[in-house]
Amino acid sequence: MKDVQQTPDTRNIPIDKVGVKNIRYPIVVMDKSKARQHTVARVNMYVDLPHHFKGTHMSRFIEVLNLYHGEISIESLDTILREMKQRLEASRAHLELDFPYFIEKAAPVSGARSLMEYQCRMIGILGEEQDFILGVSVPVTSLCPCSREISARGAHNQRSLLSVQIRYRGHVWIEDLVSWLEECASAPVYALLKREDEKAVTEQAYDNPMFVEDIVRAVTQKLAGVPEITWFQVECENFESIHNHSAYALVESRSL
Ligand SMILES: Nc1nc2c(ncn2[C@@H]2O[C@H](COP(=O)(O)OP(=O)(O)OP(=O)(O)O)[C@@H](O)[C@H]2O)c(=O)[nH]1
Numbered sequence: 001m002k003d004v005q006q007t008p009d010t011r012n013i014p015i016d017k018v019g020v021k022n023i024r025y026p027i028v029v030m031d032k033s034k035a036r037q038h039t040v041a042r043v044n045m046y047v048d049l050p051h052h053f054k055g056t057h058m059s060r061f062i063e064v065l066n067l068y069h070g071e072i073s074i075e076s077l078d079t080i081l082r083e084m085k086q087r088l089e090a091s092r093a094h095l096e097l098d099f100p101y102f103i104e105k106a107a108p109v110s111g112a113r114s115l116m117e118y119q120c121r122m123i124g125i126l127g128e129e130q131d132f133i134l135g136v137s138v139p140v141t142s143l144c145p146c147s148r149e150i151s152a153r154g155a156h157n158q159r160s161l162l163s164v165q166i167r168y169r170g171h172v173w174i175e176d177l178v179s180w181l182e183e184c185a186s187a188p189v190y191a192l193l194k195r196e197d198e199k200a201v202t203e204q205a206y207d208n209p210m211f212v213e214d215i216v217r218a219v220t221q222k223l224a225g226v227p228e229i230t231w232f233q234v235e236c237e238n239f240e241s242i243h244n245h246s247a248y249a250l251v252e253s254r255s256l
Pocket residue numbers: 003005054055056057058059060
């Protein structure tokens with residue numbers, strides 16, 4: 001059978017990333033309390049392609065993934081990237097995993113336990129050097145300091161999405177990253193609250209008013225003090241309850 005992918009292309013245009021996107025695949029993540037958590041990721045796999053080839057070999061990406069069936073974890077990313085580079089004869093391999101991760105939380109007063117879902121992301125890149133980024137998005141509550149100051153009653157407050165990406169050395173637990181972020185908002189968000197908890201988190205948010213800028217600055221101060229973290233980017237989106245748009249802020253540690 002003719003191998004069309006191998007035929008030459010004469011346009012002299014190398015491709016930075018080519019591959020397969022949006023594969024649903026089971027993965028395993030190290031869990032601080034239970035050692036291993038099974039979840040399902042959306043996987044993107046890319047390599048670079050030299051200018052002289054018409055196409056990459058799409059089937060080989062899935063073959064590589066299947067080699068690590070049930071064993072895909074942060075620890076195996078490096079091996080998978082090496083295998084991608086080798087099987088696809090590429091100089092650069094890129095792997096992205098987006099997955100839900102569940103952490104059990106206790107409500108602040110009743111102690112009622114419930115599972116919270118956090119969307120996480122791992123990006124591994126292997127060229128001449130290796131790069132690894134861990135990301136997590138944490139829903140939180142923000143309460144507007146301006147509204148609290150000027151209003152005779154109450155203050156507008158909303159759910160916000162606080163997202164960070166980090167590069168680090170050694171090990172950083174997703175659980176720790178989540179709790180550092182939750183400390184930086186007006187109040188955390190829970191899956192289960194009884195009435196006494198609801199009173200506590202409402203008052204906690206009122207006592208901790210924060211603009212979107214306050215939240216990203218608080219996270220910046222927090223992460224800058226964690227010795228394992230070598231780079232980070234933090235963004236926050238407040239889904240404003242008094243506007244039909246969001247308030248947004250971003251800090252990248254490089255720009256500090
Ligand atoms: N490169 C490329 N392949 C595509 C695309 N869309 C579908 N394919 C198909 O992906 C299939 C798998 O390609 P390969 O991995 O080269 O398959 P193969 O030649 O049987 O496998 P190897 O012998 O390992 O190279 C082919 O049938 C392609 O037609 C595309 O946009 N680009």
